[in-house]
Amino acid sequence: MTDLQSIERALVALLKGVAPVASETMSCHQAAGRVLAEPVTARMDVPPFDSSAMDGYALHHGDAGKRLPIAQRITAGSPARPLKREHCARIFTGGELPPGADCVVMQEQVEVAGDTALIPKGIPIGNNVRCRGRDVWVGSPLLDAGTRLEAAALGHLASQGITEVAVRRRPRVALLSTGDELVEPGQPLAPGRIYNSNRPMLTRLLERFGADVTLALSVPDDFQGTCATLALAAQEVDVVISTGGVSVGEEDHVRTALETLGQLDLWRLAIRPGKPLALGRLPGANGSDVRFVGLPGNPVSGFVGAWLFLRPLMGAFLGCPALANLPTLAARTDFATRTGPRRHYMRVTLEFGPTGVVAHAFHDQNSGVLSSCIEADALAVIPPETRIEPGDPIECLWLRVD
Numbered sequence: 477m478t479d480l481q482s483i484e485r486a487l488v489a490l491l492k493g494v495a496p497v498a499s500e501t502m503s504c505h506q507a508a509g510r511v512l513a514e515p516v517t518a519r520m521d522v523p524p525f526d527s528s529a530m531d532g533y534a535l536h537h538g539d540a541g542k543r544l545p546i547a548q549r550i551t552a553g554s555p556a557r558p559l560k561r562e563h564c565a566r567i568f569t570g571g572e573l574p575p576g577a578d579c580v581v582m583q584e585q586v587e588v589a590g591d592t593a594l595i596p597k598g599i600p601i602g603n604n605v606r607c608r609g610r611d612v613w614v615g616s617p618l619l620d621a622g623t624r625l626e627a628a629a630l631g632h633l634a635s636q637g638i639t640e641v642a643v644r645r646r647p648r649v650a651l652l653s654t655g656d657e658l659v660e661p662g663q664p665l666a667p668g669r670i671y672n673s674n675r676p677m678l679t680r681l682l683e684r685f686g687a688d689v690t691l692a693l694s695v696p697d698d699f700q701g702t703c704a705t706l707a708l709a710a711q712e713v714d715v716v717i718s719t720g721g722v723s724v725g726e727e728d729h730v731r732t733a734l735e736t737l738g739q740l741d742l743w744r745l746a747i748r749p750g751k752p753l754a755l756g757r758l759p760g761a762n763g764s765d766v767r768f769v770g771l772p773g774n775p776v777s778g779f780v781g782a783w784l785f786l787r788p789l790m791g792a793f794l795g796c797p798a799l800a801n802l803p804t805l806a807a808r809t810d811f812a813t814r815t816g817p818r819r820h821y822m823r824v825t826l827e828f829g830p831t832g833v834v835a836h837a838f839h840d841q842n843s844g845v846l847s848s849c850i851e852a853d854a855l856a857v858i859p860p861e862t863r864i865e866p867g868d869p870i871e872c873l874w875l876r877v878d
């Protein structure tokens with residue numbers, strides 16, 4: 477077991493020299509979920525003018541405590557006229573504060589009689605006013621390069637009137653499925669064969685991590701076929717990912733094919749599940765270096781390996797720091813377990829109780845049992861050679877992120 481590599485070392489080997497992919501300009505609508513390639517600077521103040529935060533009456537604070545004539549009616553979207561002293565304006569939420577007014581009183585506190593309003597005393601300057609530029613100042617940084625364009629960021633761009641942005645193109649991925657036992661869903665299943673569950677699972681995870689699976693190929697369990705498929709895939713994409721065929725059996729050809737065609741950087745990690753994971757490079761089009769990640773075939777090994785390695789790899793290709801590390805969370809176990817020489821990433825659900833976070837482990841942590849990943853909120857990280865009792869503190873990697 478001494479030849480097993482650490483995950484930290486594997487990540488360094490995987491990410492070394494990975495540069496962000498090229499950028500492309502597209503509409504903000506199309507760019508949802510994509511990663512900004514350039515910083516965006518604010519073109520204007522938001523809000524663009526002082527406005528009312530309430531339905532009520534706008535006035536100069538010095539006129540509070542008096543009955544005032546209602547001089548104008550300002551709805552949201554209509555321009556305001558200057559307001560004279562000793563007058564007030566009927567105003568609605570979002571309406572522009574008229575020049576001359578500096579505060580708003582909500583209508584529940586005002587007594588209206590005909591076209592006059594009795595304003596209570598002691599209304600401070602700025603009361604119920606949303607000041608121009610409170611959210612954003614013109615010329616200030618709006619969004620950093622590397623920001624993922626999710627809901628609030630898209631709203632921020634729209635509030636500036638921005639319609640187009642420069643984003644990273646999605647890294648292209650070839651997803652290869654090795655194993656003569658595999659059958660695609662929809663096809664009949666002969667004895668001894670199983671359906672290919674890794675392909676749709678990893679395709680979806682990769683999409684969530686910002687990638688585009690442009691090539692999905694099945695690889696026969698023979699050395700020549702494995703070499704031919706790997707070589708072909710590397711011409712088309714930024715990353716080649718395979719599942720299965722990386723262990724030590726004589727039907728496992730991925731590692732030797734990688735060594736023959738390109739370079740094996742690292743093989744076999746001190747992690748459970750996912751021990752036989754292989755990392756390396758393949759020669760790509762125009763002499764480029766194409767990253768290769770060989771995930772073990774067991775579905776849970778692929779699931780865990782994708783979160784631990786493919787997500788940071790996409791983060792590097794997209795120049796998106798938020799994809800690099802999974803958020804961690806401190807919890808206490810409600811289970812007992814012990815580890816051997818490998819760090820164990822256990823699938824757990826988390827309960828947020830009054831005394832803290834409790835991690836419940838799925839009852840079957842075998843790497844072939846994909847059900848363990850369905851409800852998993854997190855991966856509980858159990859260090860090697862450790863005995864855990866119920867109530868012990870553990871670190872968890874949060875999976876409910878994009």
Ligand SMILES: Nc1nc2c(c(=O)[nH]1)N[C@H]1C(S)=C(S)[C@@H](COP(=O)(O)OP(=O)(O)OC[C@H]3O[C@@H](n4cnc5c(N)ncnc54)[C@H](O)[C@@H]3O)O[C@H]1N2
Nearest residue numbers: 653655672673674675720721722723728751772773774777
């Ligand atoms: N003598 C040893 N045998 C094994 C070792 C070892 O150290 N010595 N390691 C075990 C561990 S740990 C793992 S993990 C597996 C991984 O092996 P491979 O990466 O070579 O994967 P396969 O043998 O091809 O497949 C393993 C398992 O997963 C099923 N599989 C494969 N692809 C898919 C797919 N696309 N969809 C669904 N299921 C898939 C496959 O049928 C096997 O049952 O090796 C152990 N052996």
Ligand code: MOO
Nearest residue numbers: 749750751777843
């Ligand atoms: O390292 Mo393997 O993924 O446990 O079955």
